[in-house]
Amino acid sequence: MHDYITVEELRACTTCNACVQECPVSINPLDIILQLRRQLVMEESNAPQEWNGMFSNVENNFAPWKFSPDDRDKWTEKA
Numbered sequence: 001m002h003d004y005i006t007v008e009e010l011r012a013c014t015t016c017n018a019c020v021q022e023c024p025v026s027i028n029p030l031d032i033i034l035q036l037r038r039q040l041v042m043e044e045s046n047a048p049q050e051w052n053g054m055f056s057n058v059e060n061n062f063a064p065w066k067f068s069p070d071d072r073d074k075w076t077e078k079a
């Protein structure tokens, strides 16, 4: 990583799976890309800034939103 593929290139992949289907030697490049992305986030803490708030919410609220789990069903109540 960083020598042969850049962070920008890793993040540019849309996981469309076309490279897996067309690879003539069945390398499964997408699996490698996903492992490298996982390495970026988990080991290098290198995620887009917009994702960090979502990670924090998942850790604290068990969902990507800023709402407390206790307030999650409030929408069902009449105002």
Ligand code: SF4
Pocket: 012, 013, 014, 015, 016, 017, 018, 019, 020, 029, 030, 033
């Ligand atoms: S899955 Fe493969 S073909 Fe599709 S965007 Fe990612 S690298 Fe490119």
